[in-house]
Amino acid sequence: MNVPGVRPPLADEVVARLREAVASGRWGVGEKIPSEPELIAEFGVSRGTLREAIKALAHAGLFEVLRGDGTYVRATSEISGTAQRVFREHADEDVLQVRFALDTQAARLAAGSADTAVVAELRSLLARRRESWESGDYAAWSAADWEFHLRVAEASGNTLLHELYESFGDVFHGTKMVQRLEAGFDGCLATGHEELLEAIEAGDGEAAVRTVIANLDYCMGWMPGR
Amino acid sequence: MNVPGVRPPLADEVVARLREAVASGRWGVGEKIPSEPELIAEFGVSRGTLREAIKALAHAGLFEVLRGDGTYVRATSEISGTAQRVFREHADEDVLQVRFALDTQAARLAAGSADTAVVAELRSLLARRRESWESGDYAAWSAADWEFHLRVAEASGNTLLHELYESFGDVFHGTKMVQRLEAGFDGCLATGHEELLEAIEAGDGEAAVRTVIANLDYCMGWMPGR
DNA sequence: AAACATTAGACGTCTGATGTTTGTTACGGC
DNA sequence: GCCGTAACAAACATCAGACGTCTAATGTTT
Known part of the structure; x- marks a missing residue:
């Protein structure tokens, strides 16, 4: 060459x-x-x-x-710094729509490669997430919530998708979520995550996608200015 | 501070x-x-x-x-260099699955904000795409095909999504497509793009998503090693 | 025990010099 | 007049040395 x-x-x-x-x-x-x-x-x-x-x-x-x-x-992964800088230049709504795209795909793929061990871990995370919310420990709730999404992405079997989730973490979850907590946010469909887990366990990809759509549509309603 | x-x-x-x-x-x-x-x-x-x-x-x-x-x-956008480096480290199938996620979202959003001027331009691009394919000009076909996808992303109204498409262009389209052309690729569902355009024109987001799923499922069949 | 002063280590910046690569131009042969 | 080659200039690549500033740790004083 x-x-x-x-x-x-x-x-x-x-x-x-x-x-x-x-x-x-x-x-x-x-x-x-x-x-x-x-x-x-x-x-x-x-x-x-x-x-x-x-x-x-x-x-x-x-x-x-x-x-x-x-x-x-x-x-x-060196994509995180650049991605976060680029993401911050766009409207929250646009960012959430992109996350929506990745979330649905992660759910679909995770359902396709259901694994009993992973399902058990996801269930454990949801239990921790629920407990944190009920005890008012928002920091722990936020951590468990994101950990759940991250594990779903990992369960998809797509290493690129998992890497993107890890890199976008702060933008997707850290910054944005906190703003909404102040305004009387109620935990983003308390049962939404459980339904998603059931769909993954059943290996029903389309059902998993539907729960994500319902979940994020609801979340979108909490976006400022909508 | x-x-x-x-x-x-x-x-x-x-x-x-x-x-x-x-x-x-x-x-x-x-x-x-x-x-x-x-x-x-x-x-x-x-x-x-x-x-x-x-x-x-x-x-x-x-x-x-x-x-x-x-x-x-x-x-x-400074995301392109980093993204391309990261993407190249992952399997083609993983990359296509991520593109799938973005494609469906772009189609859904584009259908939601249908615009007669944009539809006309997309139709013109599809015409050029078809002509190029029939005349055997693969380079022109590839350019028109990518231009079409890019315009759909732009029509979504989501500037972040559009920027991601522009940055990932070379990885999504340039490198991968050429490999498949050699192996008797037939243009990726000759009617797939027209159906997508019709769904966008009709403002039917779910129909648009279905066409993208069908289109990329078919494409996935041409992936090496599957 | 708490507050302050000192110090060693680490990054931030500047300056000057020299090497390598590339693009351009002038020159000489044909 | 055309063309290839050599010389030149421009631009980036790298090195070396020096000094400034900040941080964290340590030691001292109160």
Whole structure:
């Protein structure tokens, strides 16, 4: 493809090696990566080149650079940072419609590959979700709710879909949900999630899609300005 | 929020200004942006800082840097580069399932906001698509086909969905389609697109969704390894 | 025990120099 | 007049060194 004499920018190679290090689990999410001088010694490049690589991945959401402290791993997929920046530039309604698209597909696929172990775990999550809501622990409710959706995406068997859910998490769930809680939100159809789980357990993809549609249609009613 | 004395990294501000310049159309897609010395003078930062900003946006797919030549604008949304890199790491089937999710939603929304002018344009595109196929001009067929899908996404009225389609274009359409053309592909349900257009014109969202499902189910049958 | 001062480490930025690649131009041969 | 080659200039790539600023940890004082 390329003439032997020409080589790609060194910084790109450093980006690839950093990406690979994160993907391989050398540094887990939340951990601090080695300091610049250490990485310079390891990769054998100058500080400027290393910083360009780190900056690119930090912009993509893989790293967070804290001046005076160090650089931390914030995600395993570098789509999160960019996606969140793009998503924030669009109306909440548009974002929810895209989530709707992914939710229905995740439900359909999850129903198609029903697994008793996964169903049991989902049931456990819904129990925790219900308890948190009734005890007024909104933070725990929010966490359990999102965990449920994430597991459904994982159960779809589509690794890309699962990765998208993990990356979009903060935008889909974290920021938006809280706003609605203040306004007398009632937990988004208390029985909606149970119905979805039943449809998944029964392996009925179309029924699963219907519950998601009903659920999100209801949610959409809580959108500001509608 | 922040103590007055602390300021964010300069490079981040340069990133924002470059992004804004592209978004505002100061440099169109395909154009060359000013050289590093010129931008240094404009922004009042050093080479290293400017290069970190450009590198971050180049990694995101907004720019392409050609050594010895210059830096060119390659997209208006910076999600494209990252998305394409992530998508390529997943199986074709997984990617098509995600596209399926977006396609059905785009069709549903487009049917909900039917517009005679848009319908006329879509019809014109389908005519061009059919002619290209019959005359054996696969390149033109592919372009018209993708243009049709893109316009449907635009007609949905959801700017985020439209932006995602533009960014994923190469992955969704460019690479994958060509492989199938070799194997005796027959144009993906010759009448599928016409039915979709009719459903959109009639404002029947559910019918539009059904045509997309039928269309992509058929396409899925051409996936390698299934 | 709490509040303050110090310090070492880490990232942020700038400057200057040199190497590589690419596009253009001028020159000489045909 | 055409064409290939060499020289030149422009632009990005990389390196090295220096200094500033911020953070977290430590030590000191009250």
